[in-house]
Amino acid sequence: xxxxxxxxxFRQHVDRAEDVYLLAGDEVVATKAGKHTxxxxxxxxxLYGKPVPGLAFFTLSLVSIQARRSxxxxxxxxxxSDAEKAASKAKADAKKHKLSxxxxxxGRPKGSKNTPKADVPPTPECVRITGMLDALxxxxxxxxxxxxxxxxxxxxxxxxxxxxxxxxxxxxSKLRCDAALYFPYAGPYAGRGPRRKYGRKVDYTNxxxxxxxxxxxxxHIETRLYQAQLLHKEFAHPLNVVIIVKTxxxxxxxxxxxxxxxxxxxxYTSLIDYYGLRFQIEFNFRDAKQYWGLEDFxxxxxxxxxNAANLSLFMVNVAYRLRADVHPCDPAYSVLDLKADCRGxxxxx
Numbered sequence: 001x002x003x004x005x006x007x008x009x010f011r012q013h014v015d016r017a018e019d020v021y022l023l024a025g026d027e028v029v030a031t032k033a034g035k036h037t038x039x040x041x042x043x044x045x046x047l048y049g050k051p052v053p054g055l056a057f058f059t060l061s062l063v064s065i066q067a068r069r070s071x072x073x074x075x076x077x078x079x080x081s082d083a084e085k086a087a088s089k090a091k092a093d094a095k096k097h098k099l100s101x102x103x104x105x106x107g108r109p110k111g112s113k114n115t116p117k118a119d120v121p122p123t124p125e126c127v128r129i130t131g132m133l134d135a136l137x138x139x140x141x142x143x144x145x146x147x148x149x150x151x152x153x154x155x156x157x158x159x160x161x162x163x164x165x166x167x168x169x170x171x172x173s174k175l176r177c178d179a180a181l182y183f184p185y186a187g188p189y190a191g192r193g194p195r196r197k198y199g200r201k202v203d204y205t206n207x208x209x210x211x212x213x214x215x216x217x218x219x220h221i222e223t224r225l226y227q228a229q230l231l232h233k234e235f236a237h238p239l240n241v242v243i244i245v246k247t248x249x250x251x252x253x254x255x256x257x258x259x260x261x262x263x264x265x266x267x268y269t270s271l272i273d274y275y276g277l278r279f280q281i282e283f284n285f286r287d288a289k290q291y292w293g294l295e296d297f298x299x300x301x302x303x304x305x306x307n308a309a310n311l312s313l314f315m316v317n318v319a320y321r322l323r324a325d326v327h328p329c330d331p332a333y334s335v336l337d338l339k340a341d342c343r344g345x346x347x348x349x
Contacts, residue, residue, distance in 0.1 A: 002074075002075065003073070006073045006314060009314070009321075010317065016066075019064045020064075021064055021146060023149045024070060024151070026278070026281045028057050028285040028288075029043045036300050038304075039078070041053070042054075055077065057075055059285075060072075060073055062144065123159050151171065153173060161235065172260075172271060174257065174258060174259050175258040175260055177256060179258055181258075182231045184198075185198055198231055198233070211228045212224060223244065223245070225244055228241055240262070241258060242271050288313050291339070294308075294309060322338055
């Protein structure tokens with residue numbers, strides 16, 4: 001199996017005992033024409049900013065904090081089940097209906113009931129990823145200790161937090177910039193009913209100074225970093241949130257980013273650094289497409305597609321290891337140089 005091959009190669013040739021690793025996950029889309037390739041569908045591609053016809057593969061990678069490098073360990077094709085397609089369609093229809101209907105009357109709808117957020121059933125997408133996650137954690141158990149699971153903003157929701165915590169991992173991800181966050185209520189008890197949970201809503205343009213951790217100015221851009229434990233009504237537990245506010249000192253225009261973790265003890269510097277390291281997996285996808293055929297393979301059968309995708313990402317790890325031996329004496333040695341050397345040796349034979 002490909003997963004075992006990835007793991008054995010990583011363990012024997014790449015892993016360093018002193019390194020600390022994060023687990024990162026992301027999806028890559030390879031554009032495809034035609035009608036007969038297995039798993040062909042329309043997937044959102046960030047490169048194009050819209051859904052495109054093609055194949056999608058979800059990858060789990062170990063990211064070395066010291067080497068600041070990502071190593072793919074498990075690759076599976078994304079083939080949407082009927083349940084996933086139905087859930088996606090229902091979400092789109094609900095959003096469309098919400099925009100088209102008039103504003104509802106204030107107050108709680110008649111007949112509604114409380115639902116514990118911890119008991120919310122996982123989405124079909126989370127169920128699929130959980131299967132990959134459990135298989136990988138079982139394979140590497142006892143060898144590489146893992147604490148954090150880093151995902152992009154698509155997974156900045158309660159379902160993803162629940163998925164990570166069920167695998168004894170803490171999630172690091174990003175919230176929407178317009179996420180409704182609240183400070184915990186710290187006032188007196190009203191004297192009747194349940195104790196109030198939510199305080200005032202967070203205003204990202206006017207954060208209290210007590211949460212300010214760092215201020216830097218580069219050119220005419222001021223960056224302010226805030227950290228606080230905040231509440232979101234769609235999450236069952238408090239979140240460790242880092243708010244990055246950038247201000248153009250010339251125009252006073254502001255923009256902000258909301259990063260969060262389910263680990264309430266994680267420092268703001270580490271949270272920002274770990275989320276930034278998630279982008280290393282994008283370099284794996286770039287190399288696999290540019291040098292190892294992820295965008296060019298012509299296989300159409302399920303087995304052929306699986307082999308082609310896994311081989312291209314496996315070669316990313318192999319190329320890294322081969323280049324690592326040469327880099328001390330030739331730092332500019334590239335993948336193209338490596339491929340040219342291999343062809344040269346083959347021709348000589």
